[in-house]
Amino acid sequence: MQRKAISLISGGLDSMLATKAIMDQGVHVEGINFFTGFCVEGHTHAIRKKDQNKPRRNNALWVAEQLGIKMHIVDVIEEYKDVLLNPKHGYGSNMNPCLDCKGFMVRKAYEWIQEHGFDFIITGEVVGQRPMSQRRDTMPVIQRESGAGDLLVRPLSAQNLPETLPEREGWISREGLYGFSGRGRKPQIALAAEYGFVDYAQPAGGCCFLTDKAYSDKLVDMWQHRSDRDYELDDIMMLKVGRHIRPRPHFKLIVAREEGEAKFMEGYRRQFRNLHAISHTGPLVLIDGEATDDDLELVARICARFGQGKEAEQVEVQINEIDGSSQTLKVEPIHPDDFPEEWYV
Amino acid sequence: MSEHELDARRMLCPMPVIKVQDAIKDLHSGDILNVVCSDPGAIYDVPAWSRVHGHQVLLAEVRDEEVHIQIKVEAS
Numbered sequence: 001m002q003r004k005a006i007s008l009i010s011g012g013l014d015s016m017l018a019t020k021a022i023m024d025q026g027v028h029v030e031g032i033n034f035f036t037g038f039c040v041e042g043h044t045h046a047i048r049k050k051d052q053n054k055p056r057r058n059n060a061l062w063v064a065e066q067l068g069i070k071m072h073i074v075d076v077i078e079e080y081k082d083v084l085l086n087p088k089h090g091y092g093s094n095m096n097p098c099l100d101c102k103g104f105m106v107r108k109a110y111e112w113i114q115e116h117g118f119d120f121i122i123t124g125e126v127v128g129q130r131p132m133s134q135r136r137d138t139m140p141v142i143q144r145e146s147g148a149g150d151l152l153v154r155p156l157s158a159q160n161l162p163e164t165l166p167e168r169e170g171w172i173s174r175e176g177l178y179g180f181s182g183r184g185r186k187p188q189i190a191l192a193a194e195y196g197f198v199d200y201a202q203p204a205g206g207c208c209f210l211t212d213k214a215y216s217d218k219l220v221d222m223w224q225h226r227s228d229r230d231y232e233l234d235d236i237m238m239l240k241v242g243r244h245i246r247p248r249p250h251f252k253l254i255v256a257r258e259e260g261e262a263k264f265m266e267g268y269r270r271q272f273r274n275l276h277a278i279s280h281t282g283p284l285v286l287i288d289g290e291a292t293d294d295d296l297e298l299v300a301r302i303c304a305r306f307g308q309g310k311e312a313e314q315v316e317v318q319i320n321e322i323d324g325s326s327q328t329l330k331v332e333p334i335h336p337d338d339f340p341e342e343w344y345v
Numbered sequence: 346m347s348e349h350e351l352d353a354r355r356m357l358c359p360m361p362v363i364k365v366q367d368a369i370k371d372l373h374s375g376d377i378l379n380v381v382c383s384d385p386g387a388i389y390d391v392p393a394w395s396r397v398h399g400h401q402v403l404l405a406e407v408r409d410e411e412v413h414i415q416i417k418v419e420a421s
């Protein structure tokens with residue numbers, strides 16, 4: 001009887017190699033990828049013009065095509081909130097709850113195999129590769145807390161780890177698995193060459209925005225200035241675009257840095273009060289929070305600062321309300337001396 | 346055989362792919378799904394997803410800054 005496994009595919013090289021190692025043992029493998037809202041895939045390319053010459057592909061789907069397997073992309077945005085907001089094992093160097101996150105994803109994969117009649121789970125984890133989730137002492141935590149136990153196989157490091165059920169039952173052979181460990185990438189690169197894989201993605205740092213310092217700072221700022229830490233997909237998307245400026249605790253401004261971002265932000269004009277210069281060319285600015293009418297002059301002066309009228313004596317700025325009404329203000333662009341660096345989030 | 350429409354505008358990838366996947370779950374072999382997306386990345390991702398699941402991509406094009414994709418569902 002042909003055994004079936006689901007492989008957690010991030011789009012990077014390790015999960016690709018791990019999947020291939022199991023496929024080569026005659027197991028039917030399909031891929032699964034969990035969309036938390038923070039994944040680096042897709043959006044970023046869609047938004048920023050400067051990124052548009054990077055490959056626009058979704059790496060997980062690309063890996064699936066290379067391997068000739070099916071790929072299931074699962075929306076876990078809602079459930080992931082609890083992982084991010086209340087991580088039992090805390091955060092990594094930024095807002096990345098890697099250990100809880102891995103445990104959560106393996107648990108979701110475990111639920112999936114039970115629903116779909118699959119036999120076991122594969123990940124591309126390597127002992128000692130990541131400081132939080134891929135240490136010798138934390139890898140068993142993922143097995144335990146996910147509920148997957150010894151149905152979780154890490155083909156790249158299997159020979160350094162206790163035998164799993166698929167090995168004991170003879171569904172796969174331990175000899176056909178690997179004993180990689182540590183942060184070095186040489187064995188993976190050699191194995192990729194052996195398999196004939198070229199052009200694979202090499203994600204730097206991690207698989208999501210939560211490992212990024214600038215992104216994490218914006219997330220923390222958002223939480224600090226709201227009454228609760230709950231978030232919607234739109235909130236976390238907006239943290240990926242524009243310059244974020246908080247001149248007052250009760251609101252911040254999101255200033256488009258280039259055309260691609262402006263186009264993306266246009267779609268939010270019915271959700272955010274927004275403004276742009278009309279006497280000069282300048283970026284679209286969204287107001288996030290509760291700017292009062294008294295704040296509008298300051299907001300307009302900041303907006304004027306980012307356009308071509310930044311040296312002008314006066315710039316005319318149009319402020320648009322969510323209901324479609326608007327007003328214009330004539331303001332002097334804010335002087336750099338009155339614009340402290342700390343306003344940048 | 347029936348034809349179905351899916352509006353995946355104002356969604357960023359991979360949401361259009363997830364919506365296509367959900368829609369196809371309820372369709373039958375031979376059914377047609379017409380998808381419209383505003384994320385330019387969808388022109389790569391939706392066909393890639395369809396191919397790995399064995400569905401036929403009958404059309405994938407950009408018209409008036411929107412991505413139009415037509416998929417013929419195959420039994421999987």
Ligand code: SF4
Binds near residue numbers: 096098102133206211
């Ligand atoms: S980098 Fe992000 S997606 Fe990857 S394990 Fe850490 S928190 Fe999860």
